[in-house]
Amino acid sequence: MRERLLFSKKPRFPLKIIILVLITVIILLVAYQLVSRAKWDGISRFTIVFQSISNSESGENELVIFSIEPRQHRAVYIVVPVELQLNVPYGYKTYLASQVYKLGKLDNMRGGGKLIMKSFESTFGIAFNGYFIALNNFPIKPVNTLEELINLKRTNFSFSGILNYLKPSLDLASNFDTNISLQERFMLWNAIRKIRVDQIKFIDLNETLVLKKTVLPDGVVVKELIPDFLDLIVKDDFYDSIIRADNTAIEVVNATDQEKLASQFSKILEHLGGNVVLKTSATNFEEQACPIYITNKSLSNSALISRLQRDYGCKLVADVIDIDQADVKIVLGKKFIE
Known part of the structure; x- marks a missing residue:
């Protein structure tokens, strides 16, 4: 009789343990998302x-x-x-x-x-x-x-x-x-x-003067931005204070077949507080997104370089080079516009 009772007992986990395990798993999943995906430091622009x-x-x-x-x-x-x-x-x-x-x-x-x-x-x-x-x-x-x-x-x-x-x-x-x-x-x-x-x-x-109305061929009325007017009202609203304070001289090079790319990205950098001193076009195309060249190793940890790496996938070239008029050279390649 005792032997039958022993074999008839079915092992089972208490409900409290199951709930505790589920809660632990959920907490770990949330913690993983919190730690693994954050790119912003919480204080920069x-x-x-x-x-x-x-x-x-x-x-x-x-x-x-x-x-x-x-x-x-x-x-x-x-x-x-x-x-x-x-x-x-x-x-x-x-x-x-x-x-x-x-x-x-x-x-x-x-x-x-x-x-x-x-x-x-x-x-x-x-x-x-x-x-x-x-x-x-x-x-x-x-x-x-x-x-x-x-x-x-x-x-x-x-x-x-x-x-x-x-x-x-x-x-x-x-x-x-x-x-x-x-x-x-x-x-x-x-x-x-x-x-x-x-x-x-x-x-x-x-409510501003930065927009103009345009009528399309199909009769639809749209609005277009007037960039110069926009700069007058938001010129100092998007800069990062550390990038501006560093005042690093930047050269932007267009190494693609897309026209005005260097000028367009220079404007973005200038709104961010960057000091763009030179915009040029390369004689040869660059395959990568945006290699970064620096004149001093201390620049590798700057706010500007960190931002370029984090948000645009730019990669720092290991060797320090001589750049005539700038401290940092950013070469915009094919993968930058893909």
């Missing part, structure tokens, strides 16, 4: 494009540029009209801002988020770190007025509002697309929490 896209009949579609430098306690929030014509790279030419993300969804190499981010970079001449696309029914959306921005900050960017901000990002059912890691989103929340509303410069491009 961080710029994103934030778009809301709805599939409803109203066709809600909002766009903003948000940029912050936590170490300087300053930020800029720019409302962008969806009927703005963007210069879309990779051979796409110009498209309405409202259509670029959808266009990118058909591009398996780049995707919608990267295409809208790079289109903003190309059009505005500003370095972008990331994108956040709030799709159908996502609770947090871009706002279009200063009053709405004040309310958004009060509601979501305080200790009492942290769950309003983070919960949608943690909810697997939420509908969004981003290349910003969970840790970076938390650091962004904390940086916005720490600044006052009066330290956020609010700009609605519709």
